[in-house]
Every structure is written in structure tokens, then in C-alpha cells.
Amino acid sequence: MVVATESVSRGHQARSEGNFAVAREHYAEAATVYREQKDMLAYAHTIRHIADIYQEESNLIEAKPLYEEALELYRSSLATKLLDLANAVRPYALLNEKLGNLHLAKILWEEASHLYRSLRIDAGVSECGAHIARLADQSPESNTLGRISL
Secondary structure, three states, rough: OOOOOOHHHHHHHHHHHHHHHHHHHHHHHHHHHHHOOOOHHHHHHHHHHHHHHHHHHHOHHHHHHHHHHHHHHOOOOOOOOHHHHHHHHHHHHHHHHHOHHHHHHHHHHHHHHHHHHHHHOOHHHHHHHHHHHHHHHHHHHOOOOOOOOO
């Protein structure tokens, strides 16, 4: 019988060694167990790690539905820890930024910033702020080339 925590640990180790395919296998094994046990928050956490790996490999299409499922599960549970939610919103914002969904990315970065601020995680707030500022610079409203001065 597979012990999910052992599979997560093996997945973490393989990921830290850069062996992404093996890491995904271990995380997927754990996700299956968590889903069967109806431990949906652990399942969400695990599939978020799989999505992170896909994103590291620039496989954004595979990552997207996993982030969306993890966020749906986190948002539907009163037991969700704010840090887990923030750590799922953040990479989903990054993914949407990479995909060119800039409006959605900005909304997600603002949500992540709010969550990190409430947790007093300054590094997270700073990262989110940098992305929000960069997105603001890319918005049509910030383009002054077409304006006429009188």
C-alpha cells in the first residue's frame, strides 16, 4: 500500500534534484491516495506541486487545469490555510501572466498580495507588487505615445 506522505517526500526529493518526471510520478501517486481518502486539501496541495513542476518545465497547458482544480478545492473549504491559498494563487497568477491573460493575472497578483500581507510575508508582498507594477506598465492606459499635449 502506498503511503501518501512518503510519496510526497520522494516527489520533493526528486524535484530538488531536477528529476521532474520522477517527481511528478511520486506526487501523482500521493494525489491518488489523497483523493481516495477524500482528503481534498492534501489532494489540492499535491496537485498544486504537480502544476508547479509543469510550469517549471514551461508546460503551461498541463499546469493550468491543475492550478484551477487546486484553487477550487481551497476556495470551497473553510479549513483552507491562507498560506496554502496564497501559494496556489501566486503561481496561477504567474501562469496567466505567461499566457498573456494580463487582466486575470493582475487580479490574481492583487489577491496573492492581500493574502501575503495578511500573513505578514513581506517577500510575497514585494514579489506581488513588482508583478502588479509591471502589468500596470503594460496596460494600454499607461501608454502615453498617442497623447497630444496642448
